[in-house]
Amino acid sequence: MRIATVGKGGAGKTTIAGTLARILARKENKILAIDGDPNPNLALTLGIPRNDINNINFIPHTVMKLEEDDFGEKILKMTLSEGDLFKKYGTKGPDNIDLIVMGHPADGTAGSG
Amino acid sequence: MCASHRAVRGLIVELTGYSKHTVTDMEAGLEHLKRGTAKNVDMMIIVVEPYYRSLEAGMRTFKLASELNIKHLYVASNKISNNDDREAIQNFCKKYSMPIISDIPYDNNLIEAERNEMAPIDYNHEAPSIKAIHQISDWIVAN
Numbered sequence: 001m002r003i004a005t006v007g008k009g010g011a012g013k014t015t016i017a018g019t020l021a022r023i024l025a026r027k028e029n030k031i032l033a034i035d036g037d038p039n040p041n042l043a044l045t046l047g048i049p050r051n052d053i054n055n056i057n058f059i060p061h062t063v064m065k066l067e068e069d070d071f072g073e074k075i076l077k078m079t080l081s082e083g084d085l086f087k088k089y090g091t092k093g094p095d096n097i098d099l100i101v102m103g104h105p106a107d108g109t110a111g112s113g
Numbered sequence: 114m115c116a117s118h119r120a121v122r123g124l125i126v127e128l129t130g131y132s133k134h135t136v137t138d139m140e141a142g143l144e145h146l147k148r149g150t151a152k153n154v155d156m157m158i159i160v161v162e163p164y165y166r167s168l169e170a171g172m173r174t175f176k177l178a179s180e181l182n183i184k185h186l187y188v189a190s191n192k193i194s195n196n197d198d199r200e201a202i203q204n205f206c207k208k209y210s211m212p213i214i215s216d217i218p219y220d221n222n223l224i225e226a227e228r229n230e231m232a233p234i235d236y237n238h239e240a241p242s243i244k245a246i247h248q249i250s251d252w253i254v255a256n
Contacts, residue, residue, distance in 0.1 A: 001253055002125055002135050004151050005189075006178075007160035008170050009141040012191040015223060015233060016160055016246060017138040022234045023243075023250040030132040036121045036145070042138045047232030061116035064123035076123035082131065094232070098132065102121050 004036075018045025025095035033093070035101040043101070046093040058103030059089045118150040126153050134253065143170075146177040156185035158214065158249065163190065163198035168205045175211050185256070187214035189249065194219045214252060217245040 003020070007013040014037065025031040035042040043053045063085065064076045078085065091099045125137060137154065139145050151157060157178050161171035171188060178186050188211050190202040199216055206213050218241045226236035234243055 001133075001156055001256070002129060002137070002154045003156045003158065003253065004125075004137045004139050004154040005158045005160060006139045006146070006151065006174055007141065008162075008167055011160040011162050011167060012217070012223075013141070013158075013160040014138050015242075016158065016189060016191070016217070016249070017136050018232065019234050019243060019246045020158075020249055020253075021136040022232065023247055024134050024136070024253065027250060027254055028133045032128060032132040032135045034121070034124065034128075034135060034137040036137050036150070037140045044227075044230065045232055047235050050230060059120065059124070061120040064116075064120040064127075066119070076119065076126070078123070078127050082128070094235070100124070102117060102124075 014041045015045050018042050021097055022095055025097050031097050033097055033099045048093045056091050056101050057089045058101050060103050118148045122150045152181040157183045159188050160191050162192050163202050172209050187212055189215050191217045192219045215245050215248040217242050
């Protein structure tokens with residue numbers, strides 16, 4: 001299931017997202033956590049050590065490209081393979097969680113990964 | 114749609130098959146809903162606190178998310194200190210037909226976990242707030 005947490009800043013959505021991911025990972029094995037917030041706090045609530053957090057490469061928005069399919073419909077395509085995506089931008093967390101963090105244009109580091 | 118919102122939305126779709134579940138922590142605010150970033154999720158958990166402005170924001174989020182036809186739309190009420198808090202949220206959510214998936218108590222364990230730079234679940238897996246989040250995972254596993 002594709003789950004998203006939303007809310008005002010400070011409401012606790014990141015704590016809930018991170019903890020929920022950890023509980024699900026213990027029950028159901030493979031979980032992917034996506035930090036769509038420019039604030040990389042999800043890594044902390046997942047329990048990823050500070051050193052690993054400092055080494056996270058943010059995903060640049062250019063990872064998705066808008067293309068037209070054979071019928072002229074606009075579709076979003078990934079510009080690199082799934083394997084390369086995780087190799088370059090993925091971080092392993094406790095309970096075998098995979099984390100990816102989206103970069104945002106406002107971040108100095110966005111797009112530098 | 115701005116490229117970074119588009120990228121989040123695209124990745125959620127492209128990586129659907131990678132794992133049994135994906136948990137995406139969305140950007141704060143309503144921008145991602147207005148831009149349709151979140152329209153490809155199956156379940157949205159709207160986190161609210163027991164004060165009026167938070168509930169109002171939760172209600173606006175709920176309305177926007179309903180228009181995106183998200184299948185499972187739930188409120189998680191957070192930082193509940195007492196019965197008055199619980200009732201205030203329950204009454205508000207009832208008025209707008211917003212289902213509550215879990216009441217998460219105000220919990221000092223979360224503050225202590227952050228102070229110690231630990232995941233809340235590693236700091237104290239039996240903390241009341243963690244137990245309440247278990248209710249959400251139980252629902253997900255059952256559905």
